[in-house]
Each structure stands twice: as C-alpha cells, then as structure tokens.
Amino acid sequence: MKPVVKRSLLAGVVLVVFGLLIWNRVHQGNNSSAGAEAQRQGEPSAVPVEGYLVEPEPFRETIFTTGNVLADEEIYIRPETSGRITGIYFEEDSEVKAGDLLVKLNDAELQQEHRRISYQINLARIREQRQKELLARNAIAQDDYDMVLNELNTLKAQSDRVQAQIDKMEIRAPFDGVIGLQEVSTGSFVTPDVLISNLQKIDYIKIDFSIPERYRPSVRRDQTIRFQVEGSQEMLEGRIYALQPRVDRDTRTLRMRAIAPNPGALILPGAFARVEVDLSQIDEALLIPSEALVPEMTGYSVFVYRDGRAHAQEVQIGTRTDRRVQIREGLAPQDTVITTGLLQIRDGMPVRLANIRTEIRDEVTEL
Secondary structure, eight states, X not given: OOHHHHHHHHHHHHXXXXXXXXXXXXXXXXXXXXXXXXXXXXXXXXXXXXXXXXXXEEEEEEEEXXXXXXXEEEEEEOOSSOEEEEEEOOOTTEEEOTTOEEEEEOOHHHHHHHHHHHHHHHHHHHHHHHHHHHHHTTOSOHHHHHHHHHHHHHHHHHHHHHHHHHHHTEEEOXXXXXXXXXXXXXXXXXXTTOOXXXXXXXXXXXXXXXXXXXXXXXOOTTOEEEEEETTOOOOEEEEEEEEEEEEOTTTOEEEEEEEEEOGGGOSOTTOEEEEEEEEEEEEEEEEEEGGGOEEOSSSEEEEEEEXXXXXXXXXXXXXXXXXXXXXXXXXXXXXXEEOSOTTTOOTTOBEEEEEEEOOOOOOOOOO
C-alpha cells in the first residue's frame, strides 16, 4: 500500500475516535444537568386523592349498644328447710297464680306436734277460765291467775312456732307467672341448696344495658329506647325506668334498665338485645366518611385539602357508625377532607384532588 493511502486511513480513524469522545462527553454533560435539576427540586410528585366536602346536615345522635333481656320478676324455687318431697303440684312450662301450692315436703311430725300443743291449749284455756272466775270472787290470789294465763300464752306461742315450721314445708307461688322445668322428683330429699324449678313473670320484660359515662347528661328516666332481639327483625320500643346511681370504674359505663310489654310472651328472658338510645337531634351536624378518620395515639385526626396540599387536623368525634362519623370539634363547614391515599400522604405533602364527594352512602349501623 502506498504511503499516502496509509496516512489517509490513519487520519480518518483518528478523526472518528476523536468525534466519538466529544459526543460521549456532551451526552454525559446533558445527563448531569438533568439530574442536578431533579436534585434541586427535591419534591415528590402530587399524590392523586379523593375528597369529601363537609357541609352541615340534620343528624340524630344515637347510641348503639347491646344488652340482655330479663324477666319482669324471677325467682329460683328452693325449700327453706330440709325434708322429703311428698308432692309436686305444678306442670312444667305452665302458668301459675300467686298463692298456688307448688311443692309440699313431709310435715307429719310437725302436724303431730301441732295437735299435741292444741290439746294442751284447750286444757289450759279451761283452767284459765276457772281461775278467772275464782279471781272475780276473790277466792284466789292474782299471782295464781297470772301463772295460769302465762301457761296458756306460752302454749299459744309454741303452737305458732310449729305452724310456721309447717308453712315452710309448703312452697307457694309468690306471684303470677310461668314455671320452668322440674329439677327434682317426688320422694327426693332436698335441702335449701337444691333447685326445684324457677318461676318467671314475663308479660313485661326488662332490658339491661350500659352506655358510656359521657352520655349520662343526655339520658333520663321515661326516655324511649328501641331494641331488637336475636332471631327477630322487628324493632320494639321500651321505656327507661331506672339508672344505676354510679359509674362502673372498670368499664366507665353507666348501667340502666328499660321495661317493655311482651304480648304473647314471645321474647324470653336471657335473650341478646341490640339497643338504640336517641340522645338528641342536631340540626347542623358535621359528618364525614369513616374512612377519612385516622386513629392516633391520643385521639383522631383527618387530612384536610387546602391550597394543593394535605394538612393534618386533630378532631374530636361524637357518634360513630360503620360509614359516618360525627365531628364535634376540629372541622368547619366547606372543609374538604381527604378520603383516599391516607397511607401515602403526610402533613404538608402536595396532593392532586381527583374527585370530590358531597354525599355519604346509606350505611348499616354498627351495633
């Protein structure tokens, strides 16, 4: 190859290499400028979120709690004294009237003792009458008559004591009601610890429940409640008739009872009840969707959308259901609370409002 051609090829290779080095340096400089620009900005992109516009609306503040159904009156039938059962005079799951004889224990020895004392009383009464006639004629001293009279009165007292023991051998219904299952049989020896049956008055029922102590000023006697028992879709009404005059120190709740009619005895004592207690009607309540509420160590907060950013705001809540929360303090009308993306945003972070809701869908209340 001629020297001129060799020199031309070498010069061409050098120019190509030099051009590649210049292009590489320019490309790296552009990338460095772009990275520096991004570094200078240092701010995340706006997070897309949805919001809810807070507006005043009517709201009935209601407590949802649970309770137990009690009989209007209820007793466990047990004997007052030990003995053998000689007769059971009730049918299981039947109505009885006040004063009906339910169970009788063996009282043969007591009846015999009562007859013996009765004979002595008859004799003492005759002697007392004779002594009284003699005293009227001054034939005996007053002390002699007093001794006979005291003997008569002592025998009467003994008779009353035995009669009281005989009465304990009979168990009678103290009120009208429905008697339960029979736990013993005729011939069984029973003591005061042995359960014979139970008696319940259930033409009216009582509902026993508790509410948080902070609601005490809003609850009063004769206030109407609504309740529903397990297995029934019917919402019934009752009336609060008594409140416990103390707060439970362990649960910080106030116990109370309501009474309600029970036609047909369809509701049985011991049933589980869902209870609703209306506290007040608020004409301009501030409500937000429950998903907008953020639990904190010391309470609750929400994120409010303002000027393109999310701002954390502490709030005080009132009544809460599964979809709505009443806000007592911390928000104002026309505030927009953020309802989505709460795990991705922080206080002061830029956000982009993609949608604003003005209504909360109907909810099923949490009981």
